[in-house]
Amino acid sequence: MNCAVDLHMHSCLSPCGDELMTPNNLSKMSVLKGLDLIALTDHNTARQLPATAKVCGELGLGLLPGMEITTREEVHLLAYFRTVEEALDFSDFLYPHLPPIPNRPDYFGHQWIMDEEDEIVEEEEKLLISAVDLSIDSLAKEIIGRGGLAIPAHINRGSNSILSALGFIPPFTKFSGLEIARSFPCPPDPSIGKYKHLHSSDAHRLEDILEREEFLPLAAPTPEAFFAYMLS
Numbered sequence: 001m002n003c004a005v006d007l008h009m010h011s012c013l014s015p016c017g018d019e020l021m022t023p024n025n026l027s028k029m030s031v032l033k034g035l036d037l038i039a040l041t042d043h044n045t046a047r048q049l050p051a052t053a054k055v056c057g058e059l060g061l062g063l064l065p066g067m068e069i070t071t072r073e074e075v076h077l078l079a080y081f082r083t084v085e086e087a088l089d090f091s092d093f094l095y096p097h098l099p100p101i102p103n104r105p106d107y108f109g110h111q112w113i114m115d116e117e118d119e120i121v122e123e124e125e126k127l128l129i130s131a132v133d134l135s136i137d138s139l140a141k142e143i144i145g146r147g148g149l150a151i152p153a154h155i156n157r158g159s160n161s162i163l164s165a166l167g168f169i170p171p172f173t174k175f176s177g178l179e180i181a182r183s184f185p186c187p188p189d190p191s192i193g194k195y196k197h198l199h200s201s202d203a204h205r206l207e208d209i210l211e212r213e214e215f216l217p218l219a220a221p222t223p224e225a226f227f228a229y230m231l232s
Contacts, residue, residue: 003218003225006030006210007039007064008078008153008179008200013048015108015129018205022118023052025206027059034212036221037062039200041078043128044069044098046091047113049084054116062221067091068153070129071136076153076160078179079143082223090146097132136162137173149176149230154202155192156184163187169195176230196230 010017011026030038038061040052046067056063065087066080081087102125103111111124134142140150152162152169155178162169169175169191177196180186203209218225 001218001220002215003036003062003221004034004210004212005037005214005216005221006035006201006203007037007066007080007198007226008041008068009038009203009209010042010068011040011048011052012110012112012114013045013124013128014042014204015103015105015111015127016204017042017109019110019112020206021204023048023055023114023116024118026203026209027052027055027061029206029209031059031061033209035061035210037064037216037218037226039064039066039080041066041068043067044091044094044130044132045124045128046084046087047124049087051114051116053084062223064223064226067094069094069139070131070160071139072131072134073136073165074131074160075136075162075165077136077139078149078151078153079139080149080151080176080223080226082147082227086146086148090143090148093142094132095126097134098126098128099130099133101127101130103127137170140173140175144174144176149227151175151177151179151198153179154181154184155179156187157181158184163189
């Protein structure tokens with residue numbers, strides 16, 4: 001079946017995410033827009049996933065657990081996992097590699113962790129948009145070693161992309177695919193063609209979540225079906 005997807009969005013836990021991007025709001029907006037499978041990919045953390053998974057389960061909406069990591073090279077790398085538990089384990093591994101820089105909510109925005117009722121249960125104090133002290137290659141190996149997928153984000157964007165930071169796709173790093181930003185042309189690099197491509201919204205606001213316009217040929221709107229497609 002063709003599943004309508006949006007596999008890159010941020011909640012209000014990401015400091016750059018709008019405060020209205022709560023677990024309920026982003027999930028229900030995705031249903032209203034006709035999506036079958038979404039991925040929540042907050043910056044350097046998976047701690048909003050448990051509440052979002054509960055909401056998505058009640059709505060019958062597929063959820064792919066993920067996060068967007070800022071590597072040592074300032075490259076954004078998407079990590080996807082089959083289960084929320086696997087994503088949380090990786091999130092716990094990643095947290096000590098973030099520098100101890102406190103968030104400034106007045107400047108960057110709040111970093112709210114919510115429950116399934118959109119009640120704030122905690123505010124993360126460490127700034128989540130900092131770069132971790134791990135390279136993109138070592139992170140890809142760690143993600144893959146844990147059974148996940150490592151996919152460079154918005155490779156054709158002018159900032160925080162692998163092409164803007166490195167100038168090329170490292171040929172020996174086992175990426176599972178590439179995310180191509182919809183609003184920019186794809187670079188004429190022949191190495192890009194050997195990967196599967198994803199096109200997502202990178203939504204930080206509710207109105208930016210995709211309509212029913214990007215499709216993947218998945219057996220079902222589930223993480224397992226997505227992994228089967230990406231690894232085929």
